[in-house]
Every structure is written in C-alpha cells, then in structure tokens.
Amino acid sequence: MAAPTVVTEPSVVISPRGVERLRSGHLWIYRSDLRNPHAEPGAVVRLTDDRGRFHGRALYSDKSQIAIRLVTRDDVQVDRAFLQRRLTVAADYRRRVVENSNAYRLVYSEGDLLPSVIVDRYGDYLVLQTLSQGAERLKPVLVDLLVEMFSPKGILERNDPRVRLLEGLEQRVGTLYGEVPEQVEVEQNGVTFVCELAKGQKTGGFLDQRENHQAARRYASGRVLDCFSYQGGFALTVADKCSQVEGVDFAATAVEAAQRNQERNSIRNATFREGNTFDVLKEYDEAGKRFQMIILDPPAFAKNRESVPAAQRGYKEINLRALKLLEPGGFLLTCSCSYHITEPLFLQIVAEAANDARRSLAVVERRTQSQDHPILLTMPETHYLKCMIFKVLQ
Secondary structure, eight states, X not given: OOOOOOOOOOEEEBOHHHHHHXXXXXXXXXXXXXXSOOOOTTOEEEEEOTTOOEEEEEEEOSSSSEEEEEEESSSOOOSHHHHHHXXXXXXXXXXXXXXSBSEEEEEEGGGGTOTTEEEEEETTEEEEEEOSHHHHHHHHHHHHHHHHHHOOSEEEEEEOOTHHHHTTOOOEEEEEEEOOOSOEEEEETTEEEEEOTTTSSTTSSOGGGHHHHHHHHTTOOSEEEEESOTTTHHHHHHGXXXXXXXXXXXXXXXXXXXXXXXXXXXXXXXXXXXXXXXXXXXXXXXXXXOEEEEEEOOOOSOSSGGGHHXXXXXXXXXXXXHHHTEEEEEEXXXXXXXXXXXXXXXXXXXXXXXXXXXXXXXXXXXXXXXXXXXXXXXXXXXXXOEEEEEEEOO
C-alpha cells in the first residue's frame, strides 16, 4: 500500500529585520528580507523566522519588491470563511461612518487588513481592484463573496493601475459579474454625479474627498474658485452657499463631466472652463479678480521620493498664487494626495507661500481622506491625502 501524500504548506523565512518590521505593525516585507523563498506566485504563505517561529500568513509575490503582504498574525487558514469575515467587518464599519452617499470605498486594502484589494461601491455596482499576485489569485473567491454578500447588479474589474505591472500582471478592465453600464448615477451630499466606472479617474470618481466636499460647504460664500475641479465635486457641493462658483480643469473631458453633472442638478450659478490652473491663477491676479474661497485639489505632484523637491516648488507656487486672489476673511482649502509630502511638510509649504504673499493664515481644519479609507496607525502608506482649510486673517 502506497504511503499517503504529505501536503506541505508553502513557507517563507524572513530575516530579523523583516521580523522587526512586522513587530512594528507594518504589513509589508521587502524582497531583500526573505531567505531564498520557494513558493508559487500569489500563494498564501506561512511566515517564520530563522528559528522556525511563526509570524503570520501573507500574500507572496515573486516579482514585486514588496514580496510579502501580511494578511493575519494568527495561525488560521486564509480561506473563503476568513475572507468573508474580513469583508463583513469592512461592511459593518461603512454602515457606521458613511452618510448621505451611496458611493464609497467598501474595502481599502491594508486599511481593512485585506492587502492590495480595493472594492468601491457605486450604487448598485461594485468596482474591484486586485493589485498584487496574491490578490489576483484570490479574485474568483472575492467575486463570489461580493455577489453573495452585497447582491450587486454588476462587478467591474478596474485593474489598469500601473502598479500591476510591477507584479508581473497585465492591466485590464472588464466585467466580472452581471452587467455594468457605461454611466452610473450616484448621490453624494445631496448632489447627483454621473460616474464612468470603466473610464473615469481611479475607479470612476474621487471617493476619498467626499467628506471634504461637505466640509467646504461650511465656509463657502460669495465667489468661489475650484481648481482641478474634475467632475465638479467641490464646486457643485458648495454652489448653493455661493453667489457664483467657477471650476477649472486642464482636461476637456473633466470639464464636460462637470458640466453634465451641473445640468443634472439644475445648478445655475456654476461655470466650468478648460485651462491650466497655474496660468489661470496668474491671469486672474493680473485682472484683479478676487474670491471669498479658493479650492486647490491637484493631482499628486510627488510620485516618488526623488520628485519631492520639484513637488514642493509646485505646491508652493500654486498656493502662493491662490492666496494673492483671496479677500481678507476668505478661505483657502488646499490638498495634497502625494504620500511623500507629509502633513508637517505640507503645512510648512503653505506657511512659506503665505509669508511670500504677505498673508496671515489661521488653521481652521486639518483633514484627511474620507473615513471609508481608514488609516492604519502603524502603516503611514495608508495615509496619503492631506486637506487643510485656512482662513485669511489679512
């Protein structure tokens, strides 16, 4: 009689430096801290140190420099039941914190202890991103669970971020379940937005600014200028508080989307124009235009550490130009979504811009991404969005 086959669980040995990284609360271990790993791409692996001590289970990548993404520190199987529990916890949290919207982030990767998995909800539709080999391998069971738990009309795969190339994965967009229309209407803060899930920025919209859109309404009045307006999220949310609001965006498609949303909501006191924000701010200063509020929500100026100095100059210039256009008593809402620009550095940049503009600013609010994008305390990479609101004292 043949001996029974022994199935061994894939195991990866991590260096002392990798162990310390996990003990610090971080979820990533880099390739340089692995000891000759032997596991299939995307496998769930058992983590041990040089002495064989257990340190958790993780997703393994044989391509990315982020070779290990910790899923759990407990000695439990990462199976269907495990994933269902994690999704349930994530959904319960959203029911607690999401208000006045049917579009929000249902799963925020490491912030929900589901590394490299993102799920966004747009009304009756879900958008899924699996951004590592391990998440990609779990995709079939994730789709099955999302259908079972949330009964969406359709699930779209938006796996076009460039980070997938670092994992040796192809970029693709397509329907994974049901049917997903080209345009989906959602409600946020009493405003209807039309989102293109397959073509729009990120997964169809900037869900991380939803709460900041609402915060801006508290301070908006008179004439408001919304720079990098995209679909008009800030502009249309504050419009009923203003006499006139103007949105500016470099992309013609963004301007068209904002105008479409304006018409959908029958908002009459908003206009949108195509233009380079830096040039528009200079143009308005030379023309003597002044505003009671200016909103700056630019794309990430710092994609990596090497680009930080150039990003600092860009952030300073745009805030300086905006401050020159603000009336005394007006408000500046300014954002940075560059992870490499920390909050202290961003505050320093705005302070330098204020000094050069000879304006005195008071900090009104220090904000971040919406609560459906939870920040893992021990993982700074999950905190990327800074949103500061200042009052111009003089």
